[in-house]
Amino acid sequence: MLFPTISFAAFFAVVFPITWLLNDRNAWKKWFLVAASYYFYAFWKIEFTLLLLASSVGNFYTALLLGHLSDGRARRIIFWLAVTANLALLGVFKYYNFFTASLIDALGSLGISANLPFIELALPIAISFLTFHALSYVIDVYDRTLKPTTSLVDILLYISFFPHLVAGPIVRANKFLAQTTRCSRMSDVKLAHSVFLIIGGLFKKVIIANYLSTDFVDGVFRAPADFSSLDLLLGMYAYALQIYCDFSAYTDIAIGVANLLGYEFPQNFNQPYRALTVQDFWRRWHITLSTWLRDYLYIRALGGNRRGRVRTYANLLVTMGLGGLWHGASWNFCIWGLMHGTALVVERLLDLTGAPRSRIAAALMWLVTFHFVCFAWVFFRASSFDTSLVYLKTLFSDGSWRTTMTPLVGCVFVLGALTQIIPARWFAALQARYEAVPLALKVAVPFATIFMIAVAAPGGIPPFIYFQF
């Protein structure tokens, strides 16, 4: 069930009032939301709900055990078993065939013929997100920064809650569980903020991301050798805008929908293409993933910057390489992550992480960062490493300045760029004005916006890019 569909609208029209009617009976409300979330997930494949249930129940009891055991070897063993089990789930479904194929290729290049078995398994949607949610809970309980909950429904809801289940944002266990222990307060609902996130998300996905994708980016990346340098340059920029509008749309709608149900999710994007450094970019792009990787992998598992310079640089590369691979079973994702890791290392080596000394320096830093990020997206988007190389080779060798970009795509491209140019405070001011208008106008704004989106919408809505992760 995709957010920008009538199916989801009908689903939410039922879930919203029942959630609030049950608000005084918190346990009932949570069970109802769990049932609704499992129904939402079962829309893709009903069998996957068993995986969701097994992961939730397994992590719930493991955390209880970790909470009861005193510090020592047994506790450490249980913890590592839980981490291994969670990662094994991800490994089997998402990476087994990829690593098997890579191993066969590697052995083949050494002249060794290996006949390793492949497994035919459908990739459960959102497995990367639910694994990170589960790991967040188990690690926090092991570190004793969070007490294990004795309420199974709280964990079932934390891992399966439908707004964040499929593509984030990745909500930390301590932040979410603090909200499940009490009834939601009506004052938790920030109406204007939620309405603007939802209609803005619909616009970004249905209009900007979809037209950029179907009318330009898909073709350019399918056969880059058939396009001019200008098309490939514009394709690189267009994909940067497409993936931002696609992914931020999903999490914006998720945050808005969760808030209408009385829950608060963290911000996931903050105009990432305004970043002056790659470090700054990761403070603005998929914030909940980058902070998850920073806290649990870079600092907790690898030691962060506490073990000397060389180790810090190695830690950055490992974190970003694994972060890249988290997105999908392909070396291209790993290369994309390693490129970002290398950029973070270079920024530290050149001491570029501080504020720029002048406006010219800031402009130059922005130009370099933006083009680095766009350049790296080529590896992220291309179907294979070879296609990425063809793309870059044609980009720098064709030299032709003709373009196949249509006026419609041009307009959508400009709208996408505006999402980065318009200052965030303008949106805040608009929300404040919306709060003050009469109810009839409060209805007119989302109605008129969705009406205009429907007028200009393409025939079908492709799935969100991050669904595959």
Added chain:
Amino acid sequence: MANADDIPAHQARRGNPVRAAALIIYATFALLILTIPQSLTNWLNDMNESPVQQVLLRAAEGVQTASHRVGLDIPYRTARATFHMLTGKEDD
């Protein structure tokens, strides 16, 4: 800032964000169904056939006919046709 839960009942009724959200959600859905009625009919047509689906489909077709008679669907059809004319796009 005042907590909505601490506000007296008569004031809360006016300033209740959940009630306002409900009104916005259902009024928006209703207006969209009236002005773009074919979207609901198409969606129900795509669903697996069942007694409930048939009842809902008949109701949606009734709304579509009424909307067409009154002319509520004209703004959408006109705007969509203009968009197609300007962009050269077509419905699938």
